[in-house]
Amino acid sequence: MTVIAKLTTVELKLLAREPGSIFTILIPLFILIVFGSSISPGDTVLLPMTLAIAVGLVGLYQVPTTLATYRERGILRRLSTTPVRPGSLLGVQLILQFMLALTACGLLLAVASTVLGAHVPSQVVPLAAAFLLGTAAMFAIGLLIAAVAANGRTANGVGVMLYFPMAYLAGLMQPAEMMPLILARIGEFTPLGAFRESLQDVWAGASPGLLPLGVMAAYAVVVSLAAAKFFRWE
Template sequence: MMKLAFVETKLLTREPGALFSLLIPLFILVVFGSSIEPGDTVLLPMALAIAVGLVALYMLPTTLATYRERGILRRLSVTPVRPGNLLAVQLLLLLVLALAACGLLLAVAGTVLGARLPAGGLPAAAVFILGTASMFAVGLLIAALAPNGRAANGIGVLLYFPMAYLAGLMQPVHLMPDMLIRIGEFTPLGAFAQSMREVWAGGAPSPLLLGVMAVYALVVSIAAAKFFRWE
């Protein structure tokens, strides 16, 4: 298991998508952060949601679907290294990638941009865990249903942009119609982004939005497990 993790870590560090997932949210934060007041409670939560969304909807499904397409999972099924171990390692590495992307954003925002950080670490952690779990569940379902890596990539991108728009990541939420805002809160990325904004503003995350993320994480994960094919 440790050897598998080492090999997969080396492969991940060579993957251009991993660098893309780290740098795009950072680029958005730095470019727009230079014109934002230090007390702003919107930009940093937005960048965090973008980072998690990229890993969950781009990296995760593309990687797993490509492994199945190339027969890697099928070949592992006849070796001591079971395909389930590879899946677990991949999920763990992508979680670390999401954490690294968010940690980089927090470090730059706090030290360079002087951005406001949340006073309550526990609510922020709870939102991050539920939001990441719900988004990863969607990525797993894409990987389960996509016939190959290219299709998984395309589906992930097609889902990401509408979800990002409804979540208020592509334009300020207050400029969106009320109906779209309400719809967005019932998407996993929208519930995640809105909960992050609430935490950054010094409030408590909405129990309804936490419930939305928890339901997505549970129900979509079960669907992904049901439809996932090893070959």
């Protein structure tokens, strides 16, 4: 087995043993089921909200906490004394976290379309584009937290502190239509808000707006550059 395959297998086992990753799958599912029991078949709000919650949780909790803990425990440093570069571990982790986000979202779509009978859009390309950009933007923020946080606990705390205001501005606590206009407007320029909005566009049968797509792309690029600049291996 190649090194990367072995590293992926071990990291996947570790991820599965981590209660946090189970919660990031269960929390949005729980919200979907509680609020979805009375969902109308044509609803375009609830499913995009829960998808955004799932991606937000992975990006703001899982990514920074895992990576900052690896650095804090000296695992990246120990790896750099072997023939394997610590960057490989980082790459494997990001792929697995992406798979986690994908699994959480896949599960939401499956449960919503089968059990709840909710509408799932058939336009795969715009859906995939919104998902990829939204995940990239949220992961970039997670990476920046991991880059600057001193240890795993701090990274976790910063993730929690950022998650709630971001989720509120994104219209994940209450629908954006019911929020004060100015806050809803600000929310459009946050990565999570732009993600929710572009998903809602797809659910409504339209193409995602260029503004939210652009907002997500901008966060993904600018924030991950900052993360790369500040990242320390030890």
